[in-house]
Amino acid sequence: MNKLLIVGTVAFDAIETPFGKTDKILGGAATYIGLASNFFNVDAAVVSVVGEDFPKEYLDLLENKGVNIEGIEIVKGGKTFFWSGKYHNDLNSRDTLVTELNVLADFNPVVPQAYKNSDVVLLGNLHPIVQSGVLNQMSERPKLVVLDTMNFWMDCALPELLDVIKRVDVITINDEEARQLSGEYSLVKAAAKIHTMGPKYVVIKKGEHGALLFHNKDVFFAPALPLEEVFDPTGAGDTFAGGFAGYIAQSENISFSNLKNAIIYGSNLASFCVEKFGTERMENLDKNEVNARLKQFKALTQFEIELEE
Amino acid sequence: MNKLLIVGTVAFDAIETPFGKTDKILGGAATYIGLASNFFNVDAAVVSVVGEDFPKEYLDLLENKGVNIEGIEIVKGGKTFFWSGKYHNDLNSRDTLVTELNVLADFNPVVPQAYKNSDVVLLGNLHPIVQSGVLNQMSERPKLVVLDTMNFWMDCALPELLDVIKRVDVITINDEEARQLSGEYSLVKAAAKIHTMGPKYVVIKKGEHGALLFHNKDVFFAPALPLEEVFDPTGAGDTFAGGFAGYIAQSENISFSNLKNAIIYGSNLASFCVEKFGTERMENLDKNEVNARLKQFKALTQFEIELEE
Numbered sequence: 130m131n132k133l134l135i136v137g138t139v140a141f142d143a144i145e146t147p148f149g150k151t152d153k154i155l156g157g158a159a160t161y162i163g164l165a166s167n168f169f170n171v172d173a174a175v176v177s178v179v180g181e182d183f184p185k186e187y188l189d190l191l192e193n194k195g196v197n198i199e200g201i202e203i204v205k206g207g208k209t210f211f212w213s214g215k216y217h218n219d220l221n222s223r224d225t226l227v228t229e230l231n232v233l234a235d236f237n238p239v240v241p242q243a244y245k246n247s248d249v250v251l252l253g254n255l256h257p258i259v260q261s262g263v264l265n266q267m268s269e270r271p272k273l274v275v276l277d278t279m280n281f282w283m284d285c286a287l288p289e290l291l292d293v294i295k296r297v298d299v300i301t302i303n304d305e306e307a308r309q310l311s312g313e314y315s316l317v318k319a320a321a322k323i324h325t326m327g328p329k330y331v332v333i334k335k336g337e338h339g340a341l342l343f344h345n346k347d348v349f350f351a352p353a354l355p356l357e358e359v360f361d362p363t364g365a366g367d368t369f370a371g372g373f374a375g376y377i378a379q380s381e382n383i384s385f386s387n388l389k390n391a392i393i394y395g396s397n398l399a400s401f402c403v404e405k406f407g408t409e410r411m412e413n414l415d416k417n418e419v420n421a422r423l424k425q426f427k428a429l430t431q432f433e434i435e436l437e438e
Numbered sequence: 439m440n441k442l443l444i445v446g447t448v449a450f451d452a453i454e455t456p457f458g459k460t461d462k463i464l465g466g467a468a469t470y471i472g473l474a475s476n477f478f479n480v481d482a483a484v485v486s487v488v489g490e491d492f493p494k495e496y497l498d499l500l501e502n503k504g505v506n507i508e509g510i511e512i513v514k515g516g517k518t519f520f521w522s523g524k525y526h527n528d529l530n531s532r533d534t535l536v537t538e539l540n541v542l543a544d545f546n547p548v549v550p551q552a553y554k555n556s557d558v559v560l561l562g563n564l565h566p567i568v569q570s571g572v573l574n575q576m577s578e579r580p581k582l583v584v585l586d587t588m589n590f591w592m593d594c595a596l597p598e599l600l601d602v603i604k605r606v607d608v609i610t611i612n613d614e615e616a617r618q619l620s621g622e623y624s625l626v627k628a629a630a631k632i633h634t635m636g637p638k639y640v641v642i643k644k645g646e647h648g649a650l651l652f653h654n655k656d657v658f659f660a661p662a663l664p665l666e667e668v669f670d671p672t673g674a675g676d677t678f679a680g681g682f683a684g685y686i687a688q689s690e691n692i693s694f695s696n697l698k699n700a701i702i703y704g705s706n707l708a709s710f711c712v713e714k715f716g717t718e719r720m721e722n723l724d725k726n727e728v729n730a731r732l733k734q735f736k737a738l739t740q741f742e743i744e745l746e747e
Contacts, residue, residue, distance in 0.1 A: 219623070314528070317666045338647040341664060350738050352659045355650060357626045389741045423743060429659050430739045432698045434732060 130172045133378040134244045134271075135162045136263045137253020137367070138233065139177040139187075139201060143213040144406060146220065146361050154407045155187045156212065158253035158277070161364035163196040164411040165371025165398045168419055169379040174244045176200035176263060178236045180207035190412065199241045207232040220359050221336060240266040249378040251370060252276045252297070257289040264296055273383050275299040276328070277370050280306050295327040298383070301370050303334045316341060317348070330388060332373070334366055342392050344385045351392040352429060354400040354422065361406045365399040368411060372398035397422050439481045442687040443553045443580075444471045445572045446562020446676070447542065448486040448496075448510060452522040453715060455529065455670050463716045464496045465521065467562035467586070470673035472505040473720040474680025474707045477728055478688040483553045485509035485572060487545045489516035499721065508550045516541040529668050530645060549575040558687040560679060561585045561606070566598040573605055582692050584608040585637070586679050589615050604636040607692070610679050612643045625650060626657070639697060641682070643675055651701050653694045660701040661738060663709040663731065670715045674708040677720065681707035706731050 142156025159175045166173040174197035179188075181203060192198050213227035238259055245268040252260040254277045264274065276297040282290045283306065294300060300323060304316060310326075311319035320331040320343035331343040337359070339352040372395035373388075380387055397419060404410045451465025468484045475482040483506035488497075490512060501507050522536035547568055554577040561569040563586045573583065585606040591599045592615065603609060609632060613625060619635075620628035629640040629652035640652040646668070648661040681704035682697075689696055706728060713719045 315664075315666055315668070317664050335647070338644070339661070348664055348738060349741070350661045350664070352648070352661065355626050355657055355659070357624055359624070386742070390743045393741055393743060427743075429657060430741075432658070432702055432739075433695070434699045434702060434736075 130170060131249065131378045131381055132244055132247040133166055133171045133173040133374060134176065134240065134247035134250045134263075135159050135166065135173060135196075135253065135371070135374075136176045136238055136251070136260065137162060137255060138210050139175065139179050139183070140210040140212060142363060142407060143211070143227070144361055144363050145215040146406075147216070147218050148360055149406070151406050153211065155190070156363065156407060157210065158255075158364075158367040160191065160408060161367035161402065161411065162251060162253055162371035162374070163191050164194060164408060165368045166196065166375040166378075167194040168372070168398065168414075168416060169375035171375055171378040173197065173375070173378075174200055174241060174247075176238045176240055178202045178204060178232050178238075180204055180209040180232045183209045197241070197244070200239065200244065202239065204232040214363070216362065220362055238263050238266075248272045248381065249374055250274045251374040252293070253367065253370070254279050257282055257286055257293040261289070261293045261296070264293070272381070273298050273377055275301065275370065275374050277301045277367070278306070279303075280309055283309050291326065297328055299330040299332060299388075300328040301332040301334060301366075301373070303336070303366070307331070307333045317343075320348075332392060334369060336362070336365070340369065340392050340396060342388055344388070347385055349385075349389045349392065351389075351396040351426075353396060354425060354429065356400065356403070359403045362403050363407060364411075365402045368402040369395035369399040371395070393423070393426055397426055439479060440558065440687045440690055441553055441556040442475055442480045442482040442683060443485065443549065443556035443559045443572075444468050444475065444482060444505075444562065444680070444683075445485045445547060445560070445569065446471060446564060446586075447519050448484065448488050448492070449519040449521060451672060451716060452520075452536070453670055453672050454524040455715075456525070456527050457669055458715070460715050462520065464499070465672065465716060466519065467564075467673075467676040469500065469717060470676035470711065470720065471560060471562055471680035471683070472500050473503060473717060474677045475505065475684040475687075476503040477681070477707065477723075477725060478684035480684055480687040482506065482684070482687075483509055483550060483556075485547045485549055487511045487513060487541050487547075489513055489518040489541045492518045506550070506553070509548065509553065511548065513541040523672070525671065529671055547572050547575075557581045557690065558683055559583045560683040561602070562676065562679070563588050566591055566595050566602040570598070570602045570605070573602070581690070582607050582683075582686055584610065584679065584683050586610045586675070587615070588612075589618055592618050600635065606637055608639040608641060608697075609637040610641040610643060610675075610682070612645070612675070616640070616642045626652075629657075641701060643678060645671070645674070649678065649701050649705060651697055653697070656694055658694075658698045658701065660698075660705040660735075662705060663734060663738065665709065665712070668712045671712050672716060673720075674711045677711040678704035678708040680704070702732070702735055706735055
């Protein structure tokens with residue numbers, strides 16, 4: 130079984146959407162990625178940090194989903210990273226209400242010995258120095274390194290971000306971030322410029338408008354599934370990245386054609402994530418539902434036109 | 439050859455985008471639709487009105503593209519409809535600077551005798567009473583009636599709009615208009631509600647984010663082609679509608695599967711329209727370019743995933 134190493138936050142979230150609000154619930158990029166990886170035949174491990182206040186049942190949940198949690202450090206007397214946000218009525222934008230870094234402020238990731246030779250590494254959205262630190266611990270170059278990041282690091286740690294971007298195969302960012310990173314408005318031009326920074330593959334996430342995969346002159350588009358209700362977008366991007374990386378790790382194939390399938394899988398899993406608050410839907414999702422929705426994705430996008438000569 | 443009847447404006451436009459500005463040039467929904475219909479084996483005719491100031495070479499252009507212009511009334515001493523707009527930097531929104539209705543204010547469309555039995559009718563964006571007036575002149579129920587409209591008529595002539603919507607098979611509107619017309623934020627729910635108003639098929643145009651085709655529980659998505667440069671979005675929606683209706687008229691097949699192909703063709707043609715100012719690109723486009731781009735649409739969207747059991 131191929132190994133997938135996941136680095137990212139394991140956290141508390143408090144979420145408010147037009148449909149309701151939660152108390153502190155399980156959140157964090159690595160949590161969503163880990164839950165997504167459970168749908169693939171991979172040996173996944175999370176490297177992260179939590180405080181002593183983090184409930185054991187949350188860690189048990191990840192472990193029960195087959196995620197190795199040896200690399201999740203529990204800081205004695207420490208408090209877990211906490212994020213709180215409120216979504217606007219259209220669910221496409223949100224305000225951050227609270228960000229308490231807590232134990233994340235001094236996070237020094239340690240990759241478990243057994244995962245230093247992981248086949249695929251997914252560097253979830255964290256300080257680029259933490260992301261580089263993980264790559265430095267690998268005993269051999271992974272077959273594929275995927276990096277997720279956000280505008281915050283472009284604003285505050287651009288040189289360090291550019292350093293780690295040089296070392297990865299795939300970058301996943303949203304459309305605004307692609308524009309900011311490249312200085313190009315056209316996403317085609319933005320992707321071309323980001324290619325020159327290192328990543329062979331550029332994935333641009335457009336939320337409800339789907340995701341684009343660029344590889345040199347090739348481009349592929351995975352739509353988001355049109356849904357009757359979007360309940361809570363939190364974690365959709367991480368779930369997308371987790372599905373993407375999980376599919377590649379399972380199939381051990383980093384061709385463009387396989388990466389196309391991977392972003393379809395990522396979109397598929399993300400379409401479930403938004404149906405309930407927080408991780409609830411992903412915790413209770415089964416593989417038959419995922420397969421059924423894959424058929425919906427095919428119906429949504431596949432067509433038969435004979436080309437005229 | 440099947441007949442396609444096109445009703446809409448033939449006009450002067452003056453356009454400003456971040457890339458430049460034009461004087462009064464050829465514009466109007468029916469112009470773009472007519473130019474798009476030229477890529478299909480159909481007998482297309484335009485019903486519209488212009489003033490005496492309208493250059494003969496513009497009418498010749500349409501005629502040379504195989505569009506019957508017998509139904510374009512030339513009002514003696516009248517002035518042609520004029521629209522002027524300025525696009526914002528992102529090209530996704532624009533301000534209307536000038537709207538001079540001129541001869542359009544008293545437009546009373548007359549369908550030429552030879553087109554009263556048209557197979558497909560495309561009611562371009564005009565006052566819903568004008569749209570109904572055209573349907574009233576048909577000698578038999580067309581195989582397919584497509585209606586394009588906009589928020590302006592929802593604000594100013596909703597009862598008349600609802601009357602004509604009852605009589606059509608396909609409505610094409612943008613996402614915000616679908617929300618306004620239905621009172622539903624989710625596009626899935628909006629389409630379901632619009633179905634109950636009459637149209638069996640609901641096409642929701644999302645500009646650079648593609649278009650959705652709804653038919654009861656079925657949904658299909660055609661992306662917009664990611665382009666290096668978008669020069670001028672004017673007429674893209676009309677070109678899309680023209681490609682859609684032209685493809686259906688040519689193929690004489692109103693199945694869901696054929697309508698999927700039709701929105702791919704519409705997106706294909708629209709992707710050219712935006713590459714130059716006004717109608718320039720569409721005037722000089724040839725069928726080989728369209729076929730080549732169809733291959734790009736296939737590459738952009740088609741994937742092969744084996745479903746696991």
